[in-house]
Amino acid sequence: MSRSRSEAGATTADPLRPSDHADAEAEASGDISQPALGVVGWLRWGWRQLTSMRTALVLLLLLAIAAVPGSLVPQRSADPNGVTQYFADNPDLAPVLDNLSMFDVYSSPWFSAIYILLFVSLIGCVIPRTKHHWKALRAKPPRTPARLARLDAHRSETVEFESETDAAAAAASAMEAAQAQLKKSGYRVERYDSGAALSVSAERGYLRETGNLVFHAALVGVLLAVGLGGGFTYTGQTVIIEGRTFVNTMLDYTSFNPGRFVHEEELDPYALTLDRFDVTYQPLGAQGQGQAGDFVAHLTTQYAGEEAGTGEVRVNHPLDMGGDRIYLMGNGYAPTLTVRNADDEIVFSESVPFLPQDTNMTSLGVVKIPDGLPDQMALQGFFYPTQAPLHTGAFASAFPALVNPVVSLNVWVGDLGIDDGTPRSVYTLDPSDMTQLAGRGTDVEPIELAPGDTVDLPDGYGTITFENESPAGAQGYEQSVKRYVSLSIHRDAAATWVLVFAVLATAGLLAALFVPRRRMWVKVTPRGRTLGVEYAGLARGEDPTLAAAVEQFAQRHRDGLQSPTHPKVD
Amino acid sequence: MPESSALTLDSVSVLLVWTAITIYALAFIAYAVDLARRGADAVDAKDAQLKVRERELVAAGGASAGDSAGELRAKEKAAEANLNAPIGRRKRFVWARIGTSLTVLGFLFHVAGDVTRGIAAGRVPWSNMYEFALTGTMLIVAVYLVVLIRYDLRFLGSFITGLTLVLLGASTLAFYVEITPLADPLKSVWLVIHVFVATLATALFALAFGLSVLQLMQARRERKVLALAAAWAEASAQPVKTGPRFLGTLPGSDALESLAYRFAILGFIFWTFTLIAGSIWANDAWGRYWGFDTKEVWTFVIWVLYAGYIHARATRGWRGSRSAWLSIIGFTAVLFNFTIVNMFFKGLHAYSGLS
Ligand code: HEM
Numbered sequence: 001m002s003r004s005r006s007e008a009g010a011t012t013a014d015p016l017r018p019s020d021h022a023d024a025e026a027e028a029s030g031d032i033s034q035p036a037l038g039v040v041g042w043l044r045w046g047w048r049q050l051t052s053m054r055t056a057l058v059l060l061l062l063l064a065i066a067a068v069p070g071s072l073v074p075q076r077s078a079d080p081n082g083v084t085q086y087f088a089d090n091p092d093l094a095p096v097l098d099n100l101s102m103f104d105v106y107s108s109p110w111f112s113a114i115y116i117l118l119f120v121s122l123i124g125c126v127i128p129r130t131k132h133h134w135k136a137l138r139a140k141p142p143r144t145p146a147r148l149a150r151l152d153a154h155r156s157e158t159v160e161f162e163s164e165t166d167a168a169a170a171a172a173s174a175m176e177a178a179q180a181q182l183k184k185s186g187y188r189v190e191r192y193d194s195g196a197a198l199s200v201s202a203e204r205g206y207l208r209e210t211g212n213l214v215f216h217a218a219l220v221g222v223l224l225a226v227g228l229g230g231g232f233t234y235t236g237q238t239v240i241i242e243g244r245t246f247v248n249t250m251l252d253y254t255s256f257n258p259g260r261f262v263h264e265e266e267l268d269p270y271a272l273t274l275d276r277f278d279v280t281y282q283p284l285g286a287q288g289q290g291q292a293g294d295f296v297a298h299l300t301t302q303y304a305g306e307e308a309g310t311g312e313v314r315v316n317h318p319l320d321m322g323g324d325r326i327y328l329m330g331n332g333y334a335p336t337l338t339v340r341n342a343d344d345e346i347v348f349s350e351s352v353p354f355l356p357q358d359t360n361m362t363s364l365g366v367v368k369i370p371d372g373l374p375d376q377m378a379l380q381g382f383f384y385p386t387q388a389p390l391h392t393g394a395f396a397s398a399f400p401a402l403v404n405p406v407v408s409l410n411v412w413v414g415d416l417g418i419d420d421g422t423p424r425s426v427y428t429l430d431p432s433d434m435t436q437l438a439g440r441g442t443d444v445e446p447i448e449l450a451p452g453d454t455v456d457l458p459d460g461y462g463t464i465t466f467e468n469e470s471p472a473g474a475q476g477y478e479q480s481v482k483r484y485v486s487l488s489i490h491r492d493a494a495a496t497w498v499l500v501f502a503v504l505a506t507a508g509l510l511a512a513l514f515v516p517r518r519r520m521w522v523k524v525t526p527r528g529r530t531l532g533v534e535y536a537g538l539a540r541g542e543d544p545t546l547a548a549a550v551e552q553f554a555q556r557h558r559d560g561l562q563s564p565t566h567p568k569v570d
Numbered sequence: 571m572p573e574s575s576a577l578t579l580d581s582v583s584v585l586l587v588w589t590a591i592t593i594y595a596l597a598f599i600a601y602a603v604d605l606a607r608r609g610a611d612a613v614d615a616k617d618a619q620l621k622v623r624e625r626e627l628v629a630a631g632g633a634s635a636g637d638s639a640g641e642l643r644a645k646e647k648a649a650e651a652n653l654n655a656p657i658g659r660r661k662r663f664v665w666a667r668i669g670t671s672l673t674v675l676g677f678l679f680h681v682a683g684d685v686t687r688g689i690a691a692g693r694v695p696w697s698n699m700y701e702f703a704l705t706g707t708m709l710i711v712a713v714y715l716v717v718l719i720r721y722d723l724r725f726l727g728s729f730i731t732g733l734t735l736v737l738l739g740a741s742t743l744a745f746y747v748e749i750t751p752l753a754d755p756l757k758s759v760w761l762v763i764h765v766f767v768a769t770l771a772t773a774l775f776a777l778a779f780g781l782s783v784l785q786l787m788q789a790r791r792e793r794k795v796l797a798l799a800a801a802w803a804e805a806s807a808q809p810v811k812t813g814p815r816f817l818g819t820l821p822g823s824d825a826l827e828s829l830a831y832r833f834a835i836l837g838f839i840f841w842t843f844t845l846i847a848g849s850i851w852a853n854d855a856w857g858r859y860w861g862f863d864t865k866e867v868w869t870f871v872i873w874v875l876y877a878g879y880i881h882a883r884a885t886r887g888w889r890g891s892r893s894a895w896l897s898i899i900g901f902t903a904v905l906f907n908f909t910i911v912n913m914f915f916k917g918l919h920a921y922s923g924l925s
Contacts, residue, residue, distance in 0.1 A: 053885040071867040288750030315754035327857040
């Protein structure tokens with residue numbers, strides 16, 4: 001029990017544990033006021049405070065508290081749209097929170113300060129303990145205490161021996177048996193005899209402290225791997241429409257976030273073609289109707305100068321290409337639209353990815369036609385894989401698969417705002433310099449098209465066609481619209497190292513928490529016709545089974561002394 | 571509830587779960603009676619030896635008033651011996667025995683309900699809030715029953731059955747959802763491993779929590795009894811309330827503390843594993859092993875809190891009651907993570923199955 005453990009602790013105090021470790025002697029505490037500290041003195045004092053158990057504890061608790069706000073407020077790293085929304089919803093509060101780095105908690109100065117201090121403390125703690133432990137590993141077990149009976153786990157026995165036996169020989173033989181038994185149970189042993197009283201001192205469980213040190217050092221390893229590894233990591237996003245090819249260069253990425261040491265010109269040369277994207281939906285009327293699953297992107301993969309191969313990307317199953325891992329992040333429909341001018345010349349013909357807005361794949365898209373018409377034109381609107389009227393009269397998609405596909409587009413003409421070189425997202429439209437010709441807010445109905453339909457654009461601008469992509473002879477709309485996938489391409493040089501250190505930490509933790517570190521003493525004193533045998537044990541750290549271990553050891557030793565197989569001493 | 575056109579396997583499961591809940595309620599009552607009886611017995615035994623003067627004090631509410639420090643230790647030692655006694659040699663607490671029998675019975679129904687849900691769904695029964703609660707509470711009871719084989723922890727019975735009753739009852743009422751196919755990100759072996767281990771850790775933390783609470787109550791009682799014993803010597807004693815009477819039949823705060831610690835470190839190991847397994851899974855599913863998603867944040871916070879608890883136990887001035895508070899705060903965070911974070915916080919781990 002801890003009560004007696006701390007008493008016993010005084011005899012085994014470990015000078016190089018932090019001075020306020022529960023096992024350390026109270027006098028070793030750093031609290032003692034020292035007169036007239038010089039600069040060096042203050043530095044020493046500060047260092048000792050920083051590397052004390054209490055500081056480590058307080059910093060740990062601070063770390064836990066400091067991590068919480070990041071779960072209450074959206075974070076730029078995980079949820080940038082959430083942050084924008086938060087600013088819109090709380091225009092007064094948001095800037096204040098922003099000044100406190102509340103939207104970047106995990107890279108904020110205060111959060112960093114806490115964990116850096118914690119790790120400095122950790123290193124300051126681990127290094128001296130490692131040195132100390134290194135010495136302890138080669139030191140002899142300590143001298144047998146004079147009064148074993150004062151120890152927590154203690155048992156004494158009296159063994160009689162046959163009358164003709166020499167007392168000293170009997171004692172020596174009992175001692176040897178004890179020594180052998182201790183060694184067999186993994187103890188390191190050392191004899192300390194004084195006069196007729198023989199004793200052995202034994203210690204085991206050095207692995208406990210080793211585990212503790214490995215655990216703490218591995219945490220530093222995790223931190224370093226995360227920190228340094230970030231520099232060699234990149235993530236990039238791209239969109240591939242069925243039938244199209246992505247080439248792994250900067251040109252084909254829609255966005256790219258490289259770490260500090262990544263060379264953008266030196267990406268692995270490979271290409272990916274999306275042959276087909278498959279998904280299944282829970283049928284109408286079933287439980288979870290419309291729920292999507294079993295997403296698979298079937299790809300043709302090609303390394304420069306090699307034969308083409310095939311690959312699949314599924315959720316939970318990224319594709320490995322060179323050192324990169326390729327993840328399926330999203331999917332959607334890309335209706336193929338063709339616009340002709342009044343002279344029937346094609347001015348635009350492309351599959352345009354529409355962004356899904358709900359689970360039934362009601363999707364939003366923008367078509368920008370900068371050239372070929374008298375004015376620049378933009379078409380913006382929805383694609384419904386299964387169009388159905390809402391009770392408000394508006395439309396929505398009622399099912400995510402292609403049952404009744406329709407695009408519905410509003411038309412603008414004017415200045416697209418792309419000529420001045422300002423980068424604009426292809427998914428959004430800024431109509432401030434444009435005039436709306438059709439759709440909501442005008443007298444003209446929006447353009448509505450099913451696959452295969454062609455209608456006139458308003459004001460005689462020409463025509464627009466929603467191309468039906470079904471192969472010849474196909475029934476229904478099932479394959480009438482192309483799909484696209486959004487892929488995320490990652491290289492994370494550090495992940496493996498993080499895992500290695502994390503596993504090392506866990507292994508260390510197991511040893512640190514569950515290997516018992518204990519000392520055991522056996523003392524044999526001849527007393528006339530009998531031998532007094534004493535057994536005692538002392539644990540360092542938590543050791544609920546110490547008493548039982550001493551008990552069991554004594555029992556076995558005793559049985560051995562009396563068993564006929566034990567070599568008799570004559 | 572499902573339309574009862576036919577008795578589906580899932581509605582059988584729900585029926586079994588309600589049966590289990592009812593039996594747990596009875597077990598809870600039996601365990602509560604047990605604690606009350608223990609308190610009364612402790613007082614009766616005391617009454618027999620007390621002189622009139624002291625009897626007045628007892629009547630005034632100082633259940634253990636008059637215990638000397640020696641008596642206190644002796645009783646606690648006896649309780650500690652009982653804590654570690656093998657099953658056959660434990661004290662006969664009749665009501666505790668009834669409670670345990672009922673708990674075992676309830677547990678059997680609980681397992682049956684859980685298994686039928688799993689069979690009906692054709693997958694492991696832990697992929698939405700209702701199922702987390704169903705399997706989670708089942709593991710809490712399972713861990714408790716397994717631990718009973720080694721330690722006589724029946725004094726925690728009312729806490730365990732009470733907790734199970736509340737979590738399981740509320741989840742069945744509020745979180746029940748019909749079986750739907752798994753969302754793609756959940757189709758992974760890591761669902762089986764990560765969630766199962768997390769739940770196991772939760773069960774161990776729950777036991778540690780219960781013991782830590784008792785430890786605090788017991789420590790308070792010990793302080794008061796000792797203070798009272800000291801005051802007694804000066805014959806100026808006032809009746810003092812030292813806490814619920816059953817505390818007198820429980821092990822001392824030190825013994826409770828070291829037992830709480832043992833469960834907490836086991837839980838901590840499992841939690842560490844949860845954290846690592848979750849990261850591996852996140853790396854497969856979302857393309858990064860760590861992103862400070864809300865659920866990740868809370869898993870991390872809990873891990874750090876328990877690391878703090880373990881440290882506190884090794885820091886002078888923090889052993890004992892202060893460290894017990896950390897264990898209590900840690901488990902509160904675990905419950906918070908399961909309920910509030912799952913239901914109200916936005917994040918990638920949106921698997922409550924509720925809309
Ligand atoms: C990243 C921060 C830290 C974490 C997560 C952490 C975690 C842990 C854990 C889980 C244990 C229990 C396992 C064992 O006994 O080996 C432990 C023990 C220990 N830690 Fe830390 N620790 C941290 C920082 C520190 C620091 C800064 C110090 C130095 C002041 C320190 C000193 C110790 C000591 C001496 C023990 C042994 C306690 C005992 O005797 O039971 N730790 N730590």
